[in-house]
Amino acid sequence: MSPKTSDRVRTRGHRQWGDLLTPGRVIVGLLMVLALVFIFENTRSTEIRLLIPEVTMPLWLALLGTGVIGALCGAYFMKRRG
Incomplete structure (x- = not known):
């Protein structure tokens, strides 16, 4: 198997952290945490x-x-x- 084929086989059906933690999601998560801290203070x-x-x-x-x-x-x- 070539390296490209093994990468495709390994990631098929499984998400990697890079897919889940996009910059937009990280920013939204941080804003949510800041909002909750503000609310509960x-x-x-x-x-x-x-x-x-x-x-x-x-x-x-x-x-x-x-x-x-x-x-x-x-x-x-x-x-x-959408």
């Missing part, structure tokens, strides 16, 4: 008003909820686009 309670009711809740919960809503909206529009 802000633990004090705050008053939030959405249209009419005013609620008091931990700031981290409001930030996490906003992040989840933003991620869901982004995923929805990326799915529609």
